[in-house]
Amino acid sequence: MTRPFLKMNGAGNDFVVVNALETPFTPTAEQARAIADRATGQGCDQLIAIEPSDRADAFMRVWNADGGVVETCGNALRCVGQVLMQATGKDRVIIDTAAGPTVAARAADGQVRVDMGPPRLGWDEIPLAEEMDTRGIELQVGPIDAPLVHTPGAVSMGNPHVVFFTDRLDDGFVRATGSLIEHHPLFPEGVNVGFAHVLAPDHIRLRVWERGAGLTRACGTGACAALVACARRGLTGRSAAVDVDGGRLFIDWDEATGHVLMTGPVELERTGSLEL
Numbered sequence: 001m002t003r004p005f006l007k008m009n010g011a012g013n014d015f016v017v018v019n020a021l022e023t024p025f026t027p028t029a030e031q032a033r034a035i036a037d038r039a040t041g042q043g044c045d046q047l048i049a050i051e052p053s054d055r056a057d058a059f060m061r062v063w064n065a066d067g068g069v070v071e072t073c074g075n076a077l078r079c080v081g082q083v084l085m086q087a088t089g090k091d092r093v094i095i096d097t098a099a100g101p102t103v104a105a106r107a108a109d110g111q112v113r114v115d116m117g118p119p120r121l122g123w124d125e126i127p128l129a130e131e132m133d134t135r136g137i138e139l140q141v142g143p144i145d146a147p148l149v150h151t152p153g154a155v156s157m158g159n160p161h162v163v164f165f166t167d168r169l170d171d172g173f174v175r176a177t178g179s180l181i182e183h184h185p186l187f188p189e190g191v192n193v194g195f196a197h198v199l200a201p202d203h204i205r206l207r208v209w210e211r212g213a214g215l216t217r218a219c220g221t222g223a224c225a226a227l228v229a230c231a232r233r234g235l236t237g238r239s240a241a242v243d244v245d246g247g248r249l250f251i252d253w254d255e256a257t258g259h260v261l262m263t264g265p266v267e268l269e270r271t272g273s274l275e276l
């Protein structure tokens with residue numbers, strides 16, 4: 001069977017997006033992995049299906065590159081928002097996910113803003129395997145008496161994140177530490193691992209080792225988690241530009257609503273079709 005797809009990216013985090021509003025799209029984990037494979041498939045960080053929903057404009061399903069189904073994806077929400085707004089002519093659409101409904105709206109300069117809802121900050125909401133203060137959890141990497149990074153913040157944006165505050169952002173360190181922490185027993189559902197270097201109270205440089213996808217050029221939920229983790233530690237205010245490898249995201253943790261708003265670019269790279 002052949003399925004048309006859109007190849008899109010949000011700040012360099014790239015997706016194969018399949019419209020499943022009319023015809024169901026139910027790849028196995030193996031098929032999802034094959035599609036995501038950069039050597040032999042279309043190649044992407046996440047595979048995305050746009051499905052019908054009773055309570056929203058659509059439901060967005062997310063497969064990581066390793067074939068696992070996960071709760072949500074911030075950058076893909078902007079891409080799907082753009083697709084739905086273009087198709088319907090609306091300026092604002094509701095996209096349901098396994099993490100709950102989100103609202104995507106048009107923003108300045110062709111960008112898209114997504115209301116990611118409130119961060120979940122309880123230890124059991126991340127989830128962690130044991131009770132800890134999520135502003136700085138008991139975790140360190142490196143020698144016990146001279147850790148390279150330690151006491152990261154933990155935040156759920158519907159998916160689990162841990163954020164180290166560090167200026168060590170080189171490829172080798174991010175890959176080695178990210179892959180080590182992704183499956184640490186403290187995180188029963190695995191974790192996305194962020195490395196945040198605070199450049200100013202309104203400016204963060206971020207790299208993210210994603211659960212199930214490895215080092216990506218951007219992680220939208222990771223950028224939201226980084227701002228929340230930094231703000232909770234007094235390292236930034238509640239708004240910041242977050243520079244990722246593939247561009248810049250603007251994150252606001254709105255004081256009145258407690259919701260996290262993410263604004264950033266969306267790009268359609270090409271169209272194609274999948275053989276399933």
Ligand SMILES: N[C@@H](CCC[C@H](N)C(=O)O)C(=O)O
Binds near residue numbers: 045046073212
């Ligand atoms: N790229 C994403 C997050 C995708 C899912 C993540 N790897 C997970 O397993 O939770 C984003 O932009 O948020």
